[in-house]
Amino acid sequence: MTFDYDLFVIGGGSGGVRAARVASATGAKVALAEEYRMGGTCVIRGCVPKKLMVFASGYSEMFDDARAYGWDVTEGPFNWPRFRVHMHKELDRLEGIYRKLLDGSNVEIFDARASLKDPHTVILSTGQEVSAKHILVATGGRPVVPEMPGSELGITSNEIFLLDEMPKSILIIGGGYIASEFAGILNGLGVEVTQFYRGAQILRGFDDEARGLVAEGMRAKGVDLHLGTNIVEMRAATKDDLKGLTEGVPMEDGHPAVVPHKSAGHGIWVKATNGTEKVYDQVMFATGRAPNTDGMGLEDAGVTVGRRAEIVVDEYSQTNIPSVYAIGDVTNRVQLTPVAIREGMAFVETVFKGNPTAVDHELIPSAVFTQPELGTVGLTEEQARDIEPVEIYCTSFKPMNHAFAGRDDRVLMKLVVSKATRKILGCHIVADHAGEMIQLVGIAVKMGATKEDFDRTVAVHPTMAEELVTMKEPVRSA
Template sequence: MSFDYDLFVIGGGSGGVRAARVAAAEGVKVALAEEDRYGGTCVIRGCVPKKLMVFASEYSGMVEDAAAYGWDIKPGPFSWDNFKGKLHAELDRLEGVYRKLLANSGVETFDQRAKLVDAHTVELADGTQKSAKHILLAMGGRPVMPDMPGVELGITSNDIFHLEKLPEDMLIIGGGYIACEFAGIMHGLGVKTTQYYRGAQILRGFDDEARGLICEEMCQRGIDVHLGTNILSMEKDGDKIRVKATNGTERLFDQVMFATGRAPNTEGMGLEEIGVQIGRKGEVVVDEYSQTAVPSVYAVGDVTDRVNLTPVAIREGMAFVETVFKGNPTPVDHELIPTAIFTQPEMGTVGLSEEEAAEQEPIEVYATSFKPMQQSFAGRAERVLMKLIVSKATRKVLGCHIVAPGAGEMIQLAGIAVKMGATKEDFDRTVAVHPTMSEEIVTMKTPVRSA
């Protein structure tokens, strides 16, 4: 049987684009359909614009710090209009790069929605049907909002980059990394920021000591964090939004942002109808080679809800090409993935948390918390954390957790050592780089506790 294409990719985000490009480089005839903007969540609605907003928000404290170092710099107002213009120009540029990469690779693109008709056929929004020997699902995910009265008055992380003006007073609902990152961003940009989270502590799933320090520092910086608090309803009150909370309070906000979870984009795709298995969260169920229950259909990235990180989606896309088109079956390695959370303070983590490791085997914990030189000299009371989780039996470093400015940069390098199976003694043998914050990772000699 002949097909229109060897591979049809649905989704123009990082995972889908990488798979399409790499496959095309192997001489594979590839097409890709994207109903929105090329670049996906990361480039258009996530990592990139968010990180640029993080950079913008961090300048707010620099004038005061500079004065402590002898500089006579006068503070000025932040211009959302100026920043937003440059932000969207950069996103347009990056989308253009993605489009050019696909075109130069020989990938045929369709700027419209696609869904599956059968195991080898996709239907585009204009009714055109295309056949392919293999189909790759890479539709990503989207933010979801709770079912409650007045929810339509709120926004999600997708909308925050398009605000006409910055609110004076904002409520962020949620306790995950997206909620916490945007709480820091909006506070840094001069917005009076409140955060409600229904749980006992923010950043569930991360190391308890690390997330506790982040919450404490967020509060000290002026973010009004309310734990054990959710909202019951929202209603319009003049130009503001009246929010009723489970703690019995009613408050007015200019803007309310929900960061209460994400869902895979699998609805209306015709997947279950052709035999693709969908999990309870709406995710595409795949095996270790990213193959679905339909042999010709594969899936990578957030639509599979495995590890929802851009570099992971890219690796899954490349492993898919190795498996299907290069005859080299390549399972995706989801173990020991270094991760950065761009909260303020920033967090970098790789491996097991103290709690996870203690459930698995006897461990030693090496940790230190201190005021870093640069901030301390400027009169700031901020603290950082360096922490290693070590196996008593093998002496391997099972986890590394850093809460500090630049933690994301540090954890990338520490992640190499942890992935290689470095022991605590390997860390000890490494000469410290002085004076730096990160030197503490190799100078902690005595465990603070065992479990």
């Protein structure tokens, strides 16, 4: 049977673009469809703009630090419109690079939504139908908004980058990395931030000691974090809501000491499970993400979809339909951009180079750009002690730069070590630039380094990271 293409990729994110380019380099005829903007979640509405906002938000503390270090600086308000223009110029530049890379790789681009008609046919939103020997679904994920009255008033991480103005107050609902990162970002940009999380501690799944220090640090920086708390009801604020919120409030010069930021009809009234009622300028839902599989025609093609809407694949990213593959967040395996890229490369090795290659999803280093920042690789203390006896090497201290500036920020350096093999099973860092440090530690842990290998490494002094190789005695066994 003759096909229009050897490979048709649905989704122009990092994984899909990489797979398309590398497959084309093998001589395959490749096309790619993207319904929105090239670059996907990471480049357009995720990692990249978020990290730029992290950088921007960090300057609020740098002004105080600079004065402590002898600089005369004048602090002004954050100019969101000016920053937003520069941020979107950068995103436009990156999208242009993605398109140029595809064009240079002879990948045909369709700026349209694509869905499956059958195992070898793709339908485009333009009405065109094309056939392909292989179809790769790389459509990523999307934010989930809970079904409740008034939820349409809230925003998600998709919209946060598009706001016309910074809110003066915001309620962030959720306790995962997206919620916690944006709590720190917006707090640093001068927004009054409240965060609700229904669980006992934020960042579920991460090391308990590390996430506890992150939560403590967030509160110290001004985030009003409420654990064991959820939203009961929300709606557009009324004049009576605002009046009720100021009744009984301490007065200063004949005016309420605390006044809701929005005038009647422009704020969002929220009632919480802890009984509090308040009006916020914005409410942001960061309550999880779901694979982008709705309306994809997967059922028509016979592709198996899991109970969480994920495309079910084997270790080679192949679905139950031999011609259809899927990579990245749409498979709900590991939701990280570098993993999607690895999966795309492995797909090409398997399908177009005849070299069956499975992606190793073990010991993947990652960073959470909270403030303070968290870097992690391997098992948490809680996970490791359920598997085998371990020793915990841990230290917490004020880093030199913060101590000198009079700040109370603390650093955590933690190693989880197997008693039997002495291998480092996990490493967890809470500190400035923890992500940069964990990338390098991840190499050692992936190679199977032991505690003694760390001990034999000479420290780089004076640095925070030197503590990773100078902890001689365990603080506890588990």
